[in-house]
Amino acid sequence: MLAVFYGGYHSSVTAKTKTLPVVASLAVDTVKSVTLYAKIPVSSPLFVVRAQIDAFNRQDFKASMDTIHPSSPGFQTTRDFSKMLLERYQLRFKLQNTAIESITADTAKVRFTQTTKKITGPEFRNNRIDGIHVLKKYKGKWKIYDTKTIKIEYLDN
Numbered sequence: 029m030l031a032v033f034y035g036g037y038h039s040s041v042t043a044k045t046k047t048l049p050v051v052a053s054l055a056v057d058t059v060k061s062v063t064l065y066a067k068i069p070v071s072s073p074l075f076v077v078r079a080q081i082d083a084f085n086r087q088d089f090k091a092s093m094d095t096i097h098p099s100s101p102g103f104q105t106t107r108d109f110s111k112m113l114l115e116r117y118q119l120r121f122k123l124q125n126t127a128i129e130s131i132t133a134d135t136a137k138v139r140f141t142q143t144t145k146k147i148t149g150p151e152f153r154n155n156r157i158d159g160i161h162v163l164k165k166y167k168g169k170w171k172i173y174d175t176k177t178i179k180i181e182y183l184d185n
Contacts, residue, residue: 073136097171117149155184
């Protein structure tokens with residue numbers, strides 16, 4: 029689940045509210061992305077969070093959904109909306125200030141700041157989000173289970 033603000037409407041998935049998640053992407057140089065993430069161990073929850081951003085920036089729907097836990101309460105909604113959004117928009121995502129807030133054997137919380145800017149598509153409010161991804165293990169690998177938005181800042185377009 030990727031928290032994004034779309035046309036002034038806040039969207040993210042939580043188990044309690046079941047609101048709509050919003051995701052999108054922009055094609056970028058994959059080699060740079062791989063180099064950027066090479067220092068993060070594949071076994072780290074941080075790797076999954078960064079891999080999701082990279083997948084959306086490459087407009088790789090399948091790879092983006094591979095980062096989502098299949099038992100997430102928002103899995104199907106995330107899948108459907110991600111597909112629709114990728115058809116309408118080209119957005120650029122930048123992930124900053126990622127840090128593991130807590131971790132156990134099967135659950136991790138990753139705090140992040142994400143900036144999203146529209147490249148092409150209908151009306152969209154560029155924004156910066158502070159949030160927390162909750163990751164859970166699935167078949168021994170970290171997957172994003174939920175996303176909590178803490179703060180939204182709209183940027184000048």
